[in-house]
Amino acid sequence: MENTTNSISNSNSDSNSNSKLHPNEKKRVHAILVVLPQQGHVIPFVQLAIKLASKGFSITFINTEHIHHKISLSNAAVVGKDGGDIFAEARKRYSGLDIEYMTITDGLPLEFDRSLNHDQWVGATTHCFPAHLEVAINRILRSRPSVGCCLIADSYFVWAAKLASKFGLVHVSFWTENAMVLDIYFHRHLLKQNGHIGPGSSGRKDNINYIPGIKSLKRTDLTSYLQEEDLTTFHPQYNFAALDDTKQAHFILGNTVQELEAHTIEAVEAHVPFYAIGPLFPPGFTKMPVATSLWAESDCTVWLDSKPPSSVLYVSFGSYAHINKEELEEIANGIKLSGVNFLWVIRPDMVSSDDPDPLPAGFRDEVRDRGMIVTWTCQKAVLSHCAIRGFLTHCGWNSTLESIWCEVPLLCFPLLTDQFTNRKLIVDDWKIGCNLCDVKPVKKEEVFPKIKDLISGSMGCELHIKIKSIKQVLQNATMMQGSSERNVDDFIQELSIAIQKK
């Protein structure tokens, strides 16, 4: 393999900072990382763990048993027969990483269908998981002497600030999304004062221009939970609680890029110090030494190799969101009418766990010669393939960053949570993608010309030019002396000061 210890971090693990890689054991700062049990969150968390470990941290990485179980089922070869440790390979590859891996129950039985019983799952993650975590942290702190310890928890947990303060730990919140979403949540009282959220607000079509750091925004660009008229229900309340907890953190690390969101980040920083350290990708982009996929991946390389360059539409709605059957059928028929080559990821639970093959009858046969349909695949390998020309996507943040990195323009069909805000950045601000449909419900008559224009028309060309320049911004940020690298170092410095004060 091409990697050496040096290539793990672009700048700071080179020779002049070797002392940081192998410091005196007792001098290490210890970070307990607690990852949110969802695919899109596990991956950047793993990268964060490796990045901090490569800069001399000692890490305890805590995963839920359920997510660990799913990862080991689909990656037996990588995780090892004992199914023990997702970092085993990374440790072998890069010497000197001090990462301890641990799993903790979320309180539900392993076999329980969390996708079908989502609210129960969130309930367990809110109430049972932190109880188990507390016991574990107590044990970890007794057994691991260090110069100081911090808790780095996903911003979507509701209990992190409380837990950190209980143990006297510095609380670092890891925000896996862009700064705009965070800024909106931090100023939701303004949205309420102006009547853009809450009862009676759904008809508002005027611009929202009073949120610090955001020039202009529509109500439909807010996260799905803020768009609900009744904000007293479970999901909006959960998100508000999580973001209120995040607002109390000592530091926020964000998987975004300073240059892309400078004003928004400034507005967030008025509340909590924010460090843009994204995009968090493994060195080499597709070659991840840590298994994180929750499903077995189909290798699509041979099929992609058989297609002409820039001829294929990649279609995926991510690891988590569901889509309704009528929409799926319209999209399928639109893809069929477009006549383009396509690779489509259809998770067995994409419509519902009860309906494993939701495609229209006969669809698979009709498109056999130009379509490949898989249940899961390595998205980065697909996006990096030269046959791919466009990405029909739910606009998950991680997918957005990956698509930019691979210079693949986006066709946007947001479904849930932050995806609506991501769409605004992609289509309205950065102009690297276009909407699949301008108003829902989506219709095949609107879908097929958009796809054709993206794959072989002038729209595709214009978006491609623009996305290449945004990619440059991302690339610069991750280079030595780039903003993300500098921000990681600044964070580490400020964290040490905060730990000393504790």
Ligand SMILES: *[C@@H]1O[C@H](CO)[C@@H](O)[C@H](O)[C@H]1NC(C)=O
């Ligand atoms: C991003 O999300 C997609 C879809 O959920 C998944 O296939 C991919 O592996 C994820 N990659 C990263 C780096 O998070």
Ligand SMILES: *[C@@H]1O[C@H](CO)[C@@H](O)[C@H](O)[C@H]1NC(C)=O
């Ligand atoms: C990226 O960095 C290069 C080299 O420093 C510079 O010439 C270029 O203008 C930068 N591009 C962007 C988009 O920031």
